[in-house]
Amino acid sequence: GESVGLHLPTLSVQEGDNSIINCAYSNSASDYFIWYKQESGKGPQFIIDIRSNMDKRQGQRVTVLLNKTVKHLSLQIAATQPGDSAVYFCAEEKDAGNMLTFGGGTRLMVKP
Amino acid sequence: NAGVTQTPKFQVLKTGQSMTLQCAQDMNHEYMSWYRQDPGMGLRLIHYSVGAGITDQGEVPNGYNVSRSTTEDFPLRLLSAAPSQTSVYFCASSYLDRGYGYTFGSGTRLTVV
Numbered sequence: 001g002e003s004v005g006l007h008l009p010t011l012s013v014q015e016g017d018n019s020i021i022n023c024a025y026s027n028s029a030s031d032y033f034i035w036y037k038q039e040s041g042k043g044p045q046f047i048i049d050i051r052s053n054m055d056k057r058q059g060q061r062v063t064v065l066l067n068k069t070v071k072h073l074s075l076q077i078a079a080t081q082p083g084d085s086a087v088y089f090c091a092e093e094k095d096a097g098n099m100l101t102f103g104g105g106t107r108l109m110v111k112p
Numbered sequence: 113n114a115g116v117t118q119t120p121k122f123q124v125l126k127t128g129q130s131m132t133l134q135c136a137q138d139m140n141h142e143y144m145s146w147y148r149q150d151p152g153m154g155l156r157l158i159h160y161s162v163g164a165g166i167t168d169q170g171e172v173p174n175g176y177n178v179s180r181s182t183t184e185d186f187p188l189r190l191l192s193a194a195p196s197q198t199s200v201y202f203c204a205s206s207y208l209d210r211g212y213g214y215t216f217g218s219g220t221r222l223t224v225v
Contacts, residue, residue: 032210034213034214036213036216041219042218042219043116043202043204043216043217043218043219044155044202044204044214044216045216046213046214046215049210049213051210089154089155099157099160099170099171100145100157100204100214101157101171102147102154102155102156103154104153104154105152105153105154
């Protein structure tokens with residue numbers, strides 16, 4: 001079946017460096033994508049989203065890039081901090097109020 | 113404004129027992145859903161609802177029932193618990209309009225022995 005997946009299960013970066021977390025999706029009908037951060041023992045926390053009619057969206061220290069040609073989504077975190085250490089999930093949705101499908105997650109570890 | 117509230121936080125069941133996981137939100141969100149998360153894995157959708165009186169199945173609905181009698185509440189029922197249902201369960205809600213993401217509860221850790 002169609003699914004959302006991630007290339008790297010663990011990413012280790014130095015504090016202050018930029019982080020890039022990647023995600024590949026296979027459902028070409030998906031038109032809405034969300035990045036979530038999940039800290040240990042907590043529920044996923046919304047970071048940033050992007051609609052399929054956009055290829056880039058910026059938030060505070062975070063940028064999401066969408067490449068529909070190769071069905072690829074990435075999350076860039078600028079000046080990574082220890083508090084950014086968590087598991088990051090991408091998720092996709094085909095229609096509003098429909099099924100939100102999650103990828104397998106990438107663990108980001110920030111070294112001081 | 114409490115957000116999404118899940119109860120209980122922890123539960124141990126014996127195989128064959130039934131129970132209901134509670135989920136309530138106070139944000140007037142139309143959409144509510146239940147996910148399960150197994151160790152080291154992403155979240156899988158169990159059931160979802162786009163409004164009171166409307167429910168639909170997600171990816172892994174077998175062994176679970178839901179109902180949506182009010183906008184605020186979306187309980188998840190385990191009919192006859194099995195060890196394979198040991199997991200962390202998350203409830204999430206959102207507006208149907210895009211751009212707000214989904215708000216998740218803090219989870220219920222369920223162990224079936």
